[in-house]
Amino acid sequence: MPQQSKKAKASKAKLQSAPFRRTRSDHSTELVEDYLELIADLIDVKGEARGTDVALRLGVANATVVKMLKRLQDKGFITQEPYRAVMLTTEGWEIAEKGRRRHAVVENFLLAIGVSSETARIDSEGIEHHVSEETLRMMARFTNRKS
Amino acid sequence: MPQQSKKAKASKAKLQSAPFRRTRSDHSTELVEDYLELIADLIDVKGEARGTDVALRLGVANATVVKMLKRLQDKGFITQEPYRAVMLTTEGWEIAEKGRRRHAVVENFLLAIGVSSETARIDSEGIEHHVSEETLRMMARFTNRKS
DNA sequence: GTTAAAATTTAGCCAAGGCTAAATTGAATT
DNA sequence: AATTCAATTTAGCCTTGGCTAAATTTTAAC
Numbered sequence: 229m230p231q232q233s234k235k236a237k238a239s240k241a242k243l244q245s246a247p248f249r250r251t252r253s254d255h256s257t258e259l260v261e262d263y264l265e266l267i268a269d270l271i272d273v274k275g276e277a278r279g280t281d282v283a284l285r286l287g288v289a290n291a292t293v294v295k296m297l298k299r300l301q302d303k304g305f306i307t308q309e310p311y312r313a314v315m316l317t318t319e320g321w322e323i324a325e326k327g328r329r330r331h332a333v334v335e336n337f338l339l340a341i342g343v344s345s346e347t348a349r350i351d352s353e354g355i356e357h358h359v360s361e362e363t364l365r366m367m368a369r370f371t372n373r374k375s
Numbered sequence: 376m377p378q379q380s381k382k383a384k385a386s387k388a389k390l391q392s393a394p395f396r397r398t399r400s401d402h403s404t405e406l407v408e409d410y411l412e413l414i415a416d417l418i419d420v421k422g423e424a425r426g427t428d429v430a431l432r433l434g435v436a437n438a439t440v441v442k443m444l445k446r447l448q449d450k451g452f453i454t455q456e457p458y459r460a461v462m463l464t465t466e467g468w469e470i471a472e473k474g475r476r477r478h479a480v481v482e483n484f485l486l487a488i489g490v491s492s493e494t495a496r497i498d499s500e501g502i503e504h505h506v507s508e509e510t511l512r513m514m515a516r517f518t519n520r521k522s
Numbered sequence: 523g524t525t526a527a528a529a530t531t532t533a534g535c536c537a538a539g540g541c542t543a544a545a546t547t548g549a550a551t552t
Numbered sequence: 553a554a555t556t557c558a559a560t561t562t563a564g565c566c567t568t569g570g571c572t573a574a575a576t577t578t579t580a581a582c
Contacts, residue, residue, distance in 0.1 A: 245434030247500035248409060254501065255402060256568075262395060280529060287396040292570055294531060299568095311530055311577055338510060341517055347509045353394035354401065354505025362494045363485060370488055403538075427559060439540055441561060446538090458547060458560055 251358065258357040261327045262286070263296060264305055267316060268324035276313035330356045330364060337367035340374045405504040408474040409433070410443060411452055414463060415471035423460035477511060478503045484514035487521045 266285055270277035283293045297314060300306045305320035316324060335352035339345065359367070413432055417424035430440045444461060447453045452467035463471060482499035486492065506514070 245432055247497045248432070249434040250497065251405075251409075251501045259569080278529075279531090285395070287393070288569090289571060290530070291532080291572080295569075338513075342513045343510050347507050350394045350397065351505060351507050351510050354397070355502050358498060358501025358505065360494050360498050363490050363498050366485075366489045406539080425559080426561090435539090436541055437560070438542080438562080442539075 254357055259296070260300065260303070260305070261323060261357060263300060264316065264320050264324040265327040265331065267306065267314060268321065268328065271316065278313050327356070330359065333364050333368050333371070334359060337371045340371045401504055406443070407447065407450070407452070408470060408504060410447060411463065411467050411471040412474040412478065414453065414461060415468065415475065418463065425460050474503070477506065480511055480515050480518070481506060484518045487518045 263282065263286075266282055267277040270281055270285075274281070279290060279293045279297065282297075283290045286293070297306065297308060300314075300320070301308060304317055305323065306314045306316055308314040331352055334356045335348050338348035338352055343351070410429065410433075413429055414424040417428055417432075421428070426437060426440045426444065429444075430437045433440070444453065444455060447461075447467070448455060451464055452470060453461045453463055455461040478499055481503050482495050485495035485499055490498070
């Protein structure tokens with residue numbers, strides 16, 4: 229099999245690998261968004277977000293949450309004092325809100341195309357992090373037309 | 376704040392955490408599917424799948440591919456002899472085909488709702504792994520109706 | 523005000539998926 | 553056939569996101 233030139237290969241690869249690289253780098257961001265969204269929900273519903281609640285909802289051990297919260301604090305998304313509930317910073321709220329918005333758009337869209345509410349709830353959780361603004365716009369447009 | 380009973384908490388948590396746990400456990404599966412799909416494509420297009428091509432397309436170092444291919448072999452999805460191209464086993468082909476089918480359904484669906492081809496290509500890559508059979512059916516139905 | 527229970531944190535472990543650098547093997551050219 | 557260059561593999565490292573078990577701190581009940 230004849231070899232392609234190095235340059236040809238490289239440029240082709242750049243194009244091709246972009247989606248994959250994006251998918252992969254998203255993974256760390258996904259978790260952050262899940263945490264922040266959940267914390268925002270807990271604060272709205274229960275008045276505060278405790279580590280244990282986060283752990284329960286995410287289906288993860290307490291220690292895992294502690295570690296993650298420390299990271300969220302380092303990144304400036306939450307504030308916390310030892311043994312107390314966590315607060316979202318302004319930036320934390322912004323990310324959480326953005327996530328909730330995406331989430332809602334995707335979930336409503338799935339409902340609009342006829343998916344059951346249970347499935348819409350589950351699938352939107354997975355999909356929300358991988359949808360570009362453009363796709364989100366199209367989803368919202370479709371949903372609005374249907375309602 | 377009054378405490379809920381342990382039982383109430385636990386059952387609520389079980390419900391809530393299901394989607395998250397699924398999203399997380401998917402991550403390992405996702406990569407496997409990406410590799411197998413890509414290998415299948417390479418075999419179809421170029422007649423064989425070499426480690427370097429996989430690395431280039433996934434935007435990942437050679438050594439990373441080697442390690443992953445070893446895992447794919449252990450799981451029985453591919454066969455390989457040292458310094459030679461990899462082959463898909465029957466099971467490997469099945470997974471690759473399933474992935475390609477999902478991928479195609481999602482991509483065509485995105486196109487059908489008006490997303491640009493570039494975005495459809497990118498987003499479908501991320502979304503494909505998080506779509507249930509039910510949602511996939513609805514997407515296919517919608518696409519067929521539009522065409 | 524003690525004490526018991528629950529929540530939180532710490533410590534230390536593991537596997538997955540990345541990387542670079544160095545060693546090895548295969549293939550192509552001369 | 554020897555050499556050179558590209559591909560592959562090995563070795564060793566790192567980070568992330570999990571876990572359990574043990575220690576600590578709050579909170580609630582008495």
